[in-house]
Amino acid sequence: MAGEPQADCLFCKIVDGEVPATVVRETDHTVAFRDINPQAPTHVLVVPRAHWRNAGELAAGDPVVAAALLADVAAVAEAEGLVDSGYRTVFNTGSGAGQTVFHVHAHVLGGRGLNWPPG
Numbered sequence: 350m351a352g353e354p355q356a357d358c359l360f361c362k363i364v365d366g367e368v369p370a371t372v373v374r375e376t377d378h379t380v381a382f383r384d385i386n387p388q389a390p391t392h393v394l395v396v397p398r399a400h401w402r403n404a405g406e407l408a409a410g411d412p413v414v415a416a417a418l419l420a421d422v423a424a425v426a427e428a429e430g431l432v433d434s435g436y437r438t439v440f441n442t443g444s445g446a447g448q449t450v451f452h453v454h455a456h457v458l459g460g461r462g463l464n465w466p467p468g
Contacts, residue, residue: 351410352399360396360452374425378417381425381457390460391429391436395422401453404440422455431459439467 354361362368363382370382373393384392397414401407408415419438426436436459441448 351401351406355400355452358400358452359450360394360454361400364396364398374421374428376417376421378414379421381421384456388456389458389463391431391458393425393429393457394454395425395457396452396454402451403442403448404453404455405442407453418453418455422457425457426459429457429459431457434459435463437463437467 354365359368363370364380370380372380372382374381374395377398379395379397381393381395384394395418397407397411397418399411399414401410401414404415407418422438426432429436436457439456439458440453441456
């Protein structure tokens with residue numbers, strides 16, 4: 350069920366403290382932690398505490414948490430010193446787009462040039 354923790358979800362386990370992660374920010378709605386396979390000098394994942402499969406489901410199901418997640422993306426970028434140099438926020442939705450953990454998460458990437466198109 351959307352919003353409920355999933356026993357087999359890696360990010361739910363990180364949120365619950367069952368799996369270790371390098372946490373850089375925690376709020377009532379989100380947890381932000383360093384990606385274990387960084388694609389840029391700064392690569393932080395921001396996840397809602399509640400389980401939602403992807404960004405679209407989160408936006409439709411809990412717009413308050415969706416807004417909090419975006420606000421926390423900005424807070425992470427500021428804390429990481431990325432605001433002046435720029436940063437990218439990415440939501441992969443579905444396996445065809447590269448989503449491998451089906452718990453919505455925003456990638457906050459920065460610290461190097463990020464060309465367009467990505468990939």
